[in-house]
Amino acid sequence: GNSVTQMEGPVTLSEEAFLTINCTYTATGYPSLFWYVQYPGEGLQLLLKATKADDKGSNKGFEATYRKETTSFHLEKGSVQVSDSAVYFCALVYGGATNKLIFGTGTLLAVQP
Amino acid sequence: NAGVTQTPKFRVLKTGQSMTLLCAQDMNHEYMYWYRQDPGMGLRLIHYSVGEGTTAKGEVPDGYNVSRLKKQNFLLGLESAAPSQTSVYFCAVLQGVLATDTQYFGPGTRLTVL
Numbered sequence: 001g002n003s004v005t006q007m008e009g010p011v012t013l014s015e016e017a018f019l020t021i022n023c024t025y026t027a028t029g030y031p032s033l034f035w036y037v038q039y040p041g042e043g044l045q046l047l048l049k050a051t052k053a054d055d056k057g058s059n060k061g062f063e064a065t066y067r068k069e070t071t072s073f074h075l076e077k078g079s080v081q082v083s084d085s086a087v088y089f090c091a092l093v094y095g096g097a098t099n100k101l102i103f104g105t106g107t108l109l110a111v112q113p
Numbered sequence: 114n115a116g117v118t119q120t121p122k123f124r125v126l127k128t129g130q131s132m133t134l135l136c137a138q139d140m141n142h143e144y145m146y147w148y149r150q151d152p153g154m155g156l157r158l159i160h161y162s163v164g165e166g167t168t169a170k171g172e173v174p175d176g177y178n179v180s181r182l183k184k185q186n187f188l189l190g191l192e193s194a195a196p197s198q199t200s201v202y203f204c205a206v207l208q209g210v211l212a213t214d215t216q217y218f219g220p221g222t223r224l225t226v227l
Binding site for chain 1: 144146153154155156157158161163169171203205207210211212213214215216217218219220221
């Protein structure tokens with residue numbers, strides 16, 4: 001079946017460090033892939049997405065490339081800030097016309113000054 | 114966030130009580146979803162709707178019912194609450210109808226069942 005696997009957190013980094021959060025998926029076909037971010041006490045916000053193989057999604061300095069050959073969609077940022085502290089969720093869409101999302105378990109990022 | 118609101122923000126229930134959570138959108142989108150978020154498990158789909166008058170089961174539908182009588186509103190009901198339903202509940206609206214479109218989430222309802 002369809003599934004998303006994320007690296008477990010928490011991930012603790014110092015400000016200006018390089019960030020990678022790994023995400024791999026299992027799915028039939030080539031689903032659209034998403035990264036959502038959840039700041040403390042808030043709902044989920046779309047961070048970026050990619051809708052086909054080799055696409056790169058980017059937003060706010062974050063990037064992720066849709067790698068079909070490795071079924072991965074790793075999230076990266078060159079220099080994190082304290083304000084990036086949040087939970088990050090990788091997700092894929094499945095279910096044909098119903099466009100349902102399946103999420104990874106989330107990765108907590110804590111950035112220290 | 115596509116104008117998605119949820120009511121209430123917080124609620125405490127006793128086992129066996131009932132309640133209804135309301136999700137409302139201020140646009141005219143067809144697809145709406147209810148998820149629950151539990152520690153270490155990400156978000157899981159409870160029920161969803163692809164248009165007014167339609168509903169369907171998601172991954173974890175047991176103990177919940179839903180209705181979509183008006184296009185703008187998607188209601189999630191708990192008929193007899195159980196402690197296992199303690200969770201944070203999120204509603205989402207799909208901005209479009211394609212698999213490449215984005216789901217936008219409401220701010221959530223934190224429910225505690227004692």
